[in-house]
Amino acid sequence: MRFVDEFRDAEKAHALAAKIAALCEPGRQYKFMEVCGGHTHTIYKHGLEDYLPETITLVHGPGCPVCVIPMGRVDDAMHLAAQPDVIMTSFGDMMRVPGSEGSFFDAKARGTDIRMVYSPLDSLKIARANPDKRVVFMAIGFETTAPSTAMTLLRAAAEGLRNFSVFCNHVTIIPAIKAILDSPDLRLDGFIGPGHVSTVIGCRPYEFIARDYDRPVVVAGFEPLDILQSIYMLMLQLAEGRSQVENQYSRVVPWNGNLVALKAISQTMELRPYFEWRGLGFISHSALRVRDSYAAFDGERLFEVPGVRVADPKACQCGEVLKGVLKPWECKVFGTACTPETPIGTCMVSPEGACAAYYNYGRMHRQRVAEAAGTGGVTHP
Amino acid sequence: MTASRQPPGGWIAEALREHEEHEEHAGRGQPQRAGRRQPGAADREQQVLDRIDRARKRRPRVREDRITMAHGAGGKATHTLIEAIFLEAFRNPLLEPLEDAASLRLGGARLALTTDSYVVSPLFFPGGCIGDLAVNGTVNDLSVVGAAPRFLSAGFILEEGFPVADLARIATAIRDAADGAGVAVVTGDTKVVERGKADGCYINTAGVGIVERDAALGVAQARPGDAVLVSGPIGDHGVTIMLARGELDIEADVSSDTAPLNGLAAALADAVPGLRAMRDATRGGVATILNEIARAAGVGVDVSEDDIPVRPAVRGAAELLGIDPLYVACEGRLVAVVDGGQADAALAVLRGHPLGAEAQIIGHVTGELPGIVRLKTAFGGTRIVDLLVGDPLPRIC
Amino acid sequence: MMPEHPDLAKVDVSGVRRVINVGLLSDSPPQPGEWVLIHVGFALSKIDEEEAAAALQFLEGIGQAYADELAALAESRIE
Numbered sequence: 001m002r003f004v005d006e007f008r009d010a011e012k013a014h015a016l017a018a019k020i021a022a023l024c025e026p027g028r029q030y031k032f033m034e035v036c037g038g039h040t041h042t043i044y045k046h047g048l049e050d051y052l053p054e055t056i057t058l059v060h061g062p063g064c065p066v067c068v069i070p071m072g073r074v075d076d077a078m079h080l081a082a083q084p085d086v087i088m089t090s091f092g093d094m095m096r097v098p099g100s101e102g103s104f105f106d107a108k109a110r111g112t113d114i115r116m117v118y119s120p121l122d123s124l125k126i127a128r129a130n131p132d133k134r135v136v137f138m139a140i141g142f143e144t145t146a147p148s149t150a151m152t153l154l155r156a157a158a159e160g161l162r163n164f165s166v167f168c169n170h171v172t173i174i175p176a177i178k179a180i181l182d183s184p185d186l187r188l189d190g191f192i193g194p195g196h197v198s199t200v201i202g203c204r205p206y207e208f209i210a211r212d213y214d215r216p217v218v219v220a221g222f223e224p225l226d227i228l229q230s231i232y233m234l235m236l237q238l239a240e241g242r243s244q245v246e247n248q249y250s251r252v253v254p255w256n257g258n259l260v261a262l263k264a265i266s267q268t269m270e271l272r273p274y275f276e277w278r279g280l281g282f283i284s285h286s287a288l289r290v291r292d293s294y295a296a297f298d299g300e301r302l303f304e305v306p307g308v309r310v311a312d313p314k315a316c317q318c319g320e321v322l323k324g325v326l327k328p329w330e331c332k333v334f335g336t337a338c339t340p341e342t343p344i345g346t347c348m349v350s351p352e353g354a355c356a357a358y359y360n361y362g363r364m365h366r367q368r369v370a371e372a373a374g375t376g377g378v379t380h381p
Numbered sequence: 382m383t384a385s386r387q388p389p390g391g392w393i394a395e396a397l398r399e400h401e402e403h404e405e406h407a408g409r410g411q412p413q414r415a416g417r418r419q420p421g422a423a424d425r426e427q428q429v430l431d432r433i434d435r436a437r438k439r440r441p442r443v444r445e446d447r448i449t450m451a452h453g454a455g456g457k458a459t460h461t462l463i464e465a466i467f468l469e470a471f472r473n474p475l476l477e478p479l480e481d482a483a484s485l486r487l488g489g490a491r492l493a494l495t496t497d498s499y500v501v502s503p504l505f506f507p508g509g510c511i512g513d514l515a516v517n518g519t520v521n522d523l524s525v526v527g528a529a530p531r532f533l534s535a536g537f538i539l540e541e542g543f544p545v546a547d548l549a550r551i552a553t554a555i556r557d558a559a560d561g562a563g564v565a566v567v568t569g570d571t572k573v574v575e576r577g578k579a580d581g582c583y584i585n586t587a588g589v590g591i592v593e594r595d596a597a598l599g600v601a602q603a604r605p606g607d608a609v610l611v612s613g614p615i616g617d618h619g620v621t622i623m624l625a626r627g628e629l630d631i632e633a634d635v636s637s638d639t640a641p642l643n644g645l646a647a648a649l650a651d652a653v654p655g656l657r658a659m660r661d662a663t664r665g666g667v668a669t670i671l672n673e674i675a676r677a678a679g680v681g682v683d684v685s686e687d688d689i690p691v692r693p694a695v696r697g698a699a700e701l702l703g704i705d706p707l708y709v710a711c712e713g714r715l716v717a718v719v720d721g722g723q724a725d726a727a728l729a730v731l732r733g734h735p736l737g738a739e740a741q742i743i744g745h746v747t748g749e750l751p752g753i754v755r756l757k758t759a760f761g762g763t764r765i766v767d768l769l770v771g772d773p774l775p776r777i778c
Numbered sequence: 779m780m781p782e783h784p785d786l787a788k789v790d791v792s793g794v795r796r797v798i799n800v801g802l803l804s805d806s807p808p809q810p811g812e813w814v815l816i817h818v819g820f821a822l823s824k825i826d827e828e829e830a831a832a833a834l835q836f837l838e839g840i841g842q843a844y845a846d847e848l849a850a851l852a853e854s855r856i857e
Contacts, residue, residue: 006834010761015840047762091818096451109447118629118702119819121799148820151801199815199823224760225837251830252815252823261802261822329426335433340770341457342444351703359433361764630819633794697792701816 007223008046016228017051023235030056031187032234033324035177036194037064037352038222044361046224056231059186059324060354062176062280063194065141066093067322067346067353070276071310073169074099077138080167080303081112087130088114089123090138093350098343100310120152120166127156127164136299138167144196146170146269146288147261153268153290153297167299168269168290173197174205175286176277181213185325190234192227193219195249202257203245210243221249268294276309278346279319318345321354328358335359434752441465455664455710456769478599478677481522481660484592493528495519496587504547504581506625508618508636511584512554514712517641518663519588520562524646525659525715527598528590530562536570536585543581551582562641564588594650600670600718602657603678605748608724610717612645612737613638614690615667616709620698631701633694640713645734652730655720662714668707668766670716671744671754679751684744684766686759707756708769721745787821789814 024030034040040060043049049058062068078099081088088104095104095116108114113133117123120137127135139149149166156164173194180186193206198219206217216237220230230248237244247253268291275287290298299305312318315333320326328334328347338344340356347353351360441461451458468476475483482495499515516533523530535555539548559566566586617638624631642661650656660670667689675682691699691706699706713736719727724742731737754766785801787808800808800821808814813825 006837008760009837009841010759012837012841013761016837019840045764046758046760047764048760050762102445105449105451106445106447109445109449119799121819122628144817144822147802147822148799148818151799151820196815196817196822224762229833229837248833251826251833254823258802258805258823260805264802327426329429334429336436339436340767341461360767360770629796631794631796693792694794697794701791701794701796 007221007225009225012225013051013228016225016232020051020056020228020232020235021053023232023239024053024055025239028055030189030235030238031059032056032190032192032231033059033061033180033188034192034220034227035061035063035173036192036197037067037350037354038196039192039194039220039227040064040354040357041352042222042224042227044357047361048224048227049362051228052231056235058192059188060321060328060357061191061324062180062277062322063142063173063197064322064347064350064352064354065145065171066097066350067318068171068176068277068280069097069140069169069346070278071099071312072276072308075101075310076305076307077167078104078107078112079306080136080299081107081114083134083303085133086113086303087126087133087135088112088138089117089126089135090114091118091140092116093352094138094140096343097346097349120148121155124152124156124159124161124164127161131163134163134165134302136165136167136303138169140169142171142173142194142197143200143261143265144194146265147200147258150261150264150268153294154264156297157294162296165297165299165302166290167305168288170269170288171275171277172271172286172288173201175283176280177206177209179277179280179283179286180323181209181215183323185323188215188324189238190216190218192230192234193217193245195219195221195226195253198247198249198253198257200258200261203247203253203255204257206245210245214243216243217245219245219247219249219253221252267291277322278312279322313344316345318347318355321345321347328355331355437752451770454769455666455669456708457767458770459665460768478601480526480599482526482528482588482590484526484528484597491592493523493526493590493592494587495522496585497522498583498585500580500583501622502580503622503625504551506637507621509639509712510551510554511582512551513558513637513639515584515586516555516558516562516564516566517639517712518661519586520564520641520643521646521661521663521713521715523588523590524641524643525598525661526592527594527596527646527650527659528592529647530564530588530590530641530643532567532589533559533564534568534570534585534587535566537572538579538583538585539571539573540579540581541573541576548582551584558641562643596650596654596656598650598656598658599677600658600660600674601677603674603680603682603718603746604657605680605746606721607657607718607746608721608727608742609671609674609682609684609744609746610719610724610727610731610740610742611662611667611689612642612715612717612731613713613739614692614695615662615711615714616691616695616699616706618712619666619709620695620706622710623702624698629702631698633698635692635694635698638711638713640736642713642715642736645731645736646715648734649717649727649730653719653723653727655723656727657718657720659715659717662711662716664710665769666706666708666710667714667716667743668705668754669768671766672768674716674718674746675752675754678746681747681750681752682744682754683747683757684754685757687757688741688743690739690741707766718746789816789821 104114123137209215209217216234218230218233220226269288270291271285272287272289274282274284276282295301317331338348343349347355441464443465452462482493484493497518499511501511504511520530621635621637662670671682731740756764756766787800803821814821815823
């Protein structure tokens with residue numbers, strides 16, 4: 001497949017790995033955060049860490065849309081779904097997220113009408129086909145997904161649909177990155193920037209990371225070679241003493257983002273004063289809600305939503321994992337009580353969650369030492 | 382609403398206790414901060430992996446108090462349900478191996494017996510219909526345990542209002558498929574339920590076959606050094622059904638691979654004395670079969686992504702849908718485990734048959750990492766291929 | 779492109795065809811033959827062929843340098 005296969009070539013990966021190894025200063029440890037869950041998934045799915053020297057650690061960030069939804073919001077969604085005549089729709093990823101009364105899957109088994117959709121537009125279709133029902137789309141995701149919800153709202157308004165609304169849980173990535181940078185727990189050497197989010201917001205919003213925090217950022221694509229190249233670009237910046245925002249994914253990400261998408265978002269949604277993130281707590285101006293002018297399509301206004309804050313189960317350390325403070329396997333319940341089959345925390349649910357990715361793909365003792373020595377031998381013969 | 386998940390305190394507390402005991406034993410308190418790979422970090426990671434390994438070997442328990450769609454998806458939840466409910470209730474030596482068909486002796490004859498229900502939606506799809514599946518699926522379950530399929534039963538559950546013309550089409554398809562496989566439908570049953578209580582037409586078939594060879598086939602026979610083969614491109618059926626449902630607005634030139642495998646399986650068994658096991662890769666796909674081999678034989682299975690045949694259209698659709706073809710169902714493909722020394726011979730036999738023309742050797746059995754399926758990715762990395770976890774996939778067979 | 783629905787277009791990935799919404803690219807609508815990035819049924823961005831070629835060229839370059847280095851290493855061992 002074009003634009004995919006070329007970026008999965010093992011030989012090029014070996015070459016890049018050698019370049020990266022050559023840039024490692026002896027005795028120095030490097031820690032890079034891949035902000036986006038899609039990157040976490042790629043890293044594990046393709047076994048990318050096998051190519052990295054022992055001294056480079058990838059820390060998994062908060063950019064997994066499902067993972068950051070706090071339990072209280074899941075409970076709100078369940079409550080909404082249980083209202084008379086409601087058909088709740090959401091992406092497949094949401095179906096197994098545990099609320100305090102079980103997941104959407106469990107609610108579905110109890111008779112609640114919950115349907116999985118591939119696109120928010122599918123929810124509109126369901127609304128048109130069921131005029132006597134009230135269809136609610138549970139919107140989740142970062143700036144990547146928000147434009148699709150915005151376009152769907154615009155479409156619903158244009159059609160004058162009366163039985164469609166959005167339960168909006170869109171979040172924005174920049175405040176979360178800032179919260180991590182301000183957290184004393186973690187010292188990072190640089191960021192692998194989220195590629196898909198950046199197609200919408202562009203690369204400029206990351207400039208404060210380079211300017212105010214003196215850390216390099218490389219916006220990266222989602223094929224394994226993209227990520228390896230981004231790590232190389234980060235290492236090069238460090239070696240040359242630079243802190244800049246660079247765009248590895250320029251074939252897809254325009255420096256200024258997608259203006260049409262940004263306009264659609266701001267036309268239909270506005271920033272919330274604050275929003276709770278799982279693990280990161282309340283972060284101001286970090287999420288979107290439906291604007292007043294689209295109140296007729298706002299699930300939170302049409303229905304009563306309890307809005308109760310629900311603490312995570314005590315055993316769950318998703319918060320620490322989301323901040324990158326704990327590796328998935330360092331969580332107390334990882335792989336024993338919390339598995340993809342019976343997840344306690346969100347990080348084990350989404351294929352983009354660090355715990356699920358590690359459990360599904362990476363769960364074996366590393367043989368990296370031997371392999372790294374193999375590639376290192378070429379650069380230091 | 383009632384809580385469907387057990388309150389924390391049960392299994393969560395249990396896991397925590399186990400964790401803490403282990404921590405004390407290891408003489409460490411707080412988990413270490415991420416990334417600082419001090420000496421011992423790898424050891425600690427290994428300890429956690431060992432603990433997970435023990436957790437995975439615990440007796441399966443169904444934690445939900447209602448059946449969810451995941452219980453039918455062929456992955457981990459299905460396995461748990463079968464082992465915790467059905468195997469517990471019916472346990473006997475013939476059932477225990479959980480092969481595709483039971484091998485039994487009856488009045489001196491060695492027979493294989495199997496049953497399967499078909500609830501595919503839509504009923505008609507490119508490459509076949511529910512009738513083809515109902516015959517081929519049951520024929521294949523018999524074929525892969527080394528039996529020659531002979532007789533089938535067919536039970537129909539019909540929904541009030543179901544078009545008779547559709548039923549006739551299905552019956553014709555069943556007859557043609559049975560003729561193609563050389564089996565006869567010798568008994569049957571019909572039930573009708575009220576409108577809304579079923580989705581048009583469900584079919585159950587049971588099948589009996591005769592075992593004429595001595596070799597005991599079974600995934601537990603796999604041993605290090607064996608080769609693993611697949612008889613053709615994977616995922617065609619599953620992708621065809623997903624697209625045929627029309628909900629995704631996706632179209633592609635794919636059709637179901639539904640086919641009777643008795644000829645292919647017999648050819649392999651006749652020509653390759655080192656044949657250890659065969660499975661047809663239906664729900665849960667090839668990945669599930671590989672895990673069943675690893676678990677039943679207590680071996681590791683290493684496969685190479687580059688060697689696993691997947692048609693471009695299937696790969697494209699899987700990429701669009703964000704699914705892994707390794708987990709997508711086939712209805713006319715078998716996975717075979719053979720003595721490593723006879724791998725090429727087995728490949729030649731498969732490729733010499735029309736249904737195995739695109740067969741491949743996809744990997745081998747190892748003594749390392751028992752119970753684990755390891756994939757060498759096309760990118761050159763390594764990763765685990767686990768059982769599928771309750772993916773909300775549509776009904777496909 | 780679908781003239782009756784200006785917001786919709788049909789994309790083809792390895793012979794798999796799907797109707798997607800291209801409303802988010804209304805600034806510069808994709809033309810037949812162009813590649814787009816799709817997310818939940820919407821085209822989010824057009825793929826810039828020149829940039830893709832440049833990225834590949836970089837990777838090829840590294841691959842070549844690596845091959846040369848390997849060759850040099852092999853030769854040095856022979857001596």
